[in-house]
Amino acid sequence: MERRELEAKGYLVTPGFIDLHAHLREPGFEESETIASGARAALRGGFTTICAMPNTEPAIDTPGLVAEVIARGRAAAAARVLPIATITRGRAGRELADLIELSAAGAIAFSDDGSPVDDARLFRHALEYARTKDLLIIEHAQDTSLSRSGAMHEGVVSARLGLPGIPSAAEETAVARDIAIAEMTGARLHLTHLSTRGAIASIRDAKSRGIRITCDVTPHHLAMTDDWVAGSRAFAWEREGHGREAPLARNGPAPAVDADRFAQSQARLSLEKPPARAVPYDSSIKVNPPLRDWSDVRALWEGLVDGTVDAIATDHAPHASVRKNVEFDQAAFGISGLETAVSLVLGGVAAGWADRNTVIRALTTGPARVLGIQRHDDDWIAIDLDSAWTVAAEELVSMGKNTPLLGRTLRGRVVYAVVGGKARYDGGVRGASPVGSR
Amino acid sequence: MRWSRRHILDTDDWSTEEIEAVLDTTGAMVEVLSRPVRRAPPLRGRTVVLFFAESSTRTRVSFELAARTLSADVVNISASGSSVEKGESLYDTVRTLQALGGDVVVMRHSSSGAPYFVSERTDAAVINAGDGWHAHPTQGLLDAYTLRGALGHLAKKRIVIVGDVVHSRVARSDINALVPLGATITLSGPPTLMPSAWRCGQAPAGTTYEMDLDRALDGADAVIALRLQKERQEGGLLPSLREYTRVWGLTEARVSLMRPGAPVMHPGPMNEGVEIDAAVAHGARSLVERQVTNGVAVRMALLYLLVGTPTLEAS
Incomplete structure (x- = not known):
């Protein structure tokens, strides 16, 4: 189908989304996800390009492994899969991987994600060495000595639940270190899945000083707070007395063209009450960095609106049920996020926390700029902004059913995805025959 | 007041009336414990499973005494250490408990929140006998x-x-x-x-x-x-x-x-x-010693409120 046809049917047609951060688990953890299942799940979420994190088994630290991920991504014939390779050999944090050779083999960026590079000296050398080809380093910014035993955000909720906390300072101190090293080396550094207001403030300041640093935030950190661990299921914008904040745009109110839709969405928000409560200690909410408190969520949206935050990335982290169907403190970290991402962030848009163009940019041109790639003009998607759908495990294409949104009705859904000019997903466009769905 | 809770997982959302109801019932149980023959029938035919995944002699014995005084059958299951290391998951244990068909599962576990996990996956009433740092x-x-x-x-x-x-x-x-x-x-x-x-x-x-x-x-x-x-x-x-x-x-x-x-x-x-x-x-x-004695009575009160038949008369 043509873009114009879909626009005429009332769909929002946008460039395909680019995800800077997805875990596809292959090789090594194929019971949780494969490159093919992840790349198909991506299309369901509107992502026509996804960057695959290298914390697989083995970790992606040789050119042959990079080539293999590329080949399997092509074979999936779904979203484009761009491999990220490790910064250090085996992600062990001891010696540098062959960054130049890995780049030549097709690695789009470098990250030891899952673990930060704890050794500041080695991290400095990684950034210095990356300058040879102006390579992009993506860092999971966290001081592991502060976060190590934690299971959730450290705050009033963790105190009540008796769970060991991951303090905001674990991220904030690491971000401060990383900014200082980025400044001294002049390398391209991207900090992924930032979750704290302190980190956003530091990035804002670093950018104002001209340091080459970019960052992303995840849909779950934009939508959920730490009290979800205690059983709350209210999105940040549904919190009592906080549904109707003035739009955050610094340069005046949200665009007038959206006023009607905004009013309608607000009316809907009050109709679609979230389920009152869920059982506490649901391991599907366990994620690293952890869901933070409401003021952190507001700071992430502020960063998105003022450009401090460059991109929204999913940190899609599928897990086989055996890793989640255990005690909270024993459960694996991670939320399966590709297929719910756009619905979540559109929820914040409907509540007036950012305008729609801001979040679409953060899913398209923002991540393209971080990666330093040209967007493909023939990668595009169509979104049905009004479609309400209920998240169900059996409907998710990802093998990872680990999302706290199961059973939740969300609004806004990708219905059509085109990659390289070919329709790769058709989720039931009105008056069309399905192509490649499921 | 009418008792409506099915499990005792945490008291963080209990009303004053609920707490007072338990304390008043505890008073009645202290009376039962002071009888020459310390035995009452309200849990006759009921099975209480004591599932202690973390060792605790005192609390386990206190619950066992409470259950036996109320004429329940008592089954002990102990599993030590964290589930992941031992290869037996908590989920497996819960399925076993469910198959055994106890009326009440009294559980002690080193992970905060584990009783919620169990209560979601069994038909038995669950009493939290201590979970991690969370609640007792x-x-x-x-x-x-x-x-x-x-x-x-x-x-x-x-x-x-x-x-x-x-x-x-x-x-x-x-x-x-x-x-x-x-x-x-x-x-x-x-x-x-x-x-x-x-x-x-x-x-x-x-x-x-x-x-x-x-x-x-x-x-x-x-x-x-x-x-x-x-x-x-x-x-x-x-x-x-x-x-x-x-x-x-x-x-x-x-x-x-x-x-x-x-x-x-x-x-x-x-x-x-x-x-x-x-x-x-x-x-x-x-x-300190009165705490230990009262502990038995409080546990009797909770067992009685959860699954007891409404008579404390000696048979």
């Missing part, structure tokens, strides 16, 4: 019963809880049981053993933090000392046990700062000479 509801209720007995009532009484609060399910359950009865709580202990949010103006309703134990005890109506695990020092949370004892140990001089005769409690087992002096532990103010 029967301890909180037995402390409330014991304090009410000693002080008459808890309205406007100020109770000091001193020690390792951050790792203490007892402290959390004491707060949840005592505050709804009108007590205020002063938490004391080293800042490293206090939840950071509670030190920074976000302490639970009815509680405050006072680092200085002498000031906390000044004029207080009772004190509850918490057990100090020796590994806190190795974890870098304390310089030494000696310094802890000097600054936060309960000595005779310290307890005399409270109102005359104000009682001293401890959930046990005590490290005498660390968090509490032997003279205080066994002195005239000590209610």
Whole structure:
């Protein structure tokens, strides 16, 4: 189908989304996800390009492994899969991987994600060495000595639940270190899945000083707070007395063209009450960095609106049920996020926390700029902004059913995805025959 | 009031009426325990499964005695260590418990929240006998019963809880049981053993933090000392046990700062000479043994309210 046809049917047609951060688990953890299942799940979420994190088994630290991920991504014939390779050999944090050779083999960026590079000296050398080809380093910014035993955000909720906390300072101190090293080396550094207001403030300041640093935030950190661990299921914008904040745009109110839709969405928000409560200690909410408190969520949206935050990335982290169907403190970290991402962030848009163009940019041109790639003009998607759908495990294409949104009705859904000019997903466009769905 | 709870997982959302209902029922159970033949029939034909994944002789024996006094059949299941290391998952154990068909599962587990996990996956009523750092509801209720007995009532009484609060399910359950009865709580202990949010103006309703134990005890109506695990020092949370004892140990001089005769409690087992002096532990103010006795009665009350038939008459 043509873009114009879909626009005429009332769909929002946008460039395909680019995800800077997805875990596809292959090789090594194929019971949780494969490159093919992840790349198909991506299309369901509107992502026509996804960057695959290298914390697989083995970790992606040789050119042959990079080539293999590329080949399997092509074979999936779904979203484009761009491999990220490790910064250090085996992600062990001891010696540098062959960054130049890995780049030549097709690695789009470098990250030891899952673990930060704890050794500041080695991290400095990684950034210095990356300058040879102006390579992009993506860092999971966290001081592991502060976060190590934690299971959730450290705050009033963790105190009540008796769970060991991951303090905001674990991220904030690491971000401060990383900014200082980025400044001294002049390398391209991207900090992924930032979750704290302190980190956003530091990035804002670093950018104002001209340091080459970019960052992303995840849909779950934009939508959920730490009290979800205690059983709350209210999105940040549904919190009592906080549904109707003035739009955050610094340069005046949200665009007038959206006023009607905004009013309608607000009316809907009050109709679609979230389920009152869920059982506490649901391991599907366990994620690293952890869901933070409401003021952190507001700071992430502020960063998105003022450009401090460059991109929204999913940190899609599928897990086989055996890793989640255990005690909270024993459960694996991670939320399966590709297929719910756009619905979540559109929820914040409907509540007036950012305008729609801001979040679409953060899913398209923002991540393209971080990666330093040209967007493909023939990668595009169509979104049905009004479609309400209920998240169900059996409907998710990802093998990872680990999302706290199961059973939740969300609004806004990708219905059509085109990659390289070919329709790769058709989720039931009105008056069309399905192509490649499921 | 009509009892409506199916499980006892935490008391954090209990009303004052619910807590009072348990304490009043506990009074009736104390009477049963004082009979020449300590046996009543309301749990006849019921099976109580004691599932202790973390060892605890005292609490297990207390529950076992409570269940047997009410004529229940008792089954013990112990599993040690974390599920993941041992290869047997909690999920497996729950399926087994479900297949065995007990009416009540009393569980102790080292992971906070584990009783919620079990309650979602079994038809039995679940009683939390202590989960990680989170909750120990029967301890909180037995402390409330014991304090009410000693002080008459808890309205406007100020109770000091001193020690390792951050790792203490007892402290959390004491707060949840005592505050709804009108007590205020002063938490004391080293800042490293206090939840950071509670030190920074976000302490639970009815509680405050006072680092200085002498000031906390000044004029207080009772004190509850918490057990100090020796590994806190190795974890870098304390310089030494000696310094802890000097600054936060309960000595005779310290307890005399409270109102005359104000009682001293401890959930046990005590490290005498660390968090509490032997003279205080066994002195005239000590209610430690009464806590143990009352513990059986509180556990009987909960078993009775959850699955008992409404008669306490001896058969």
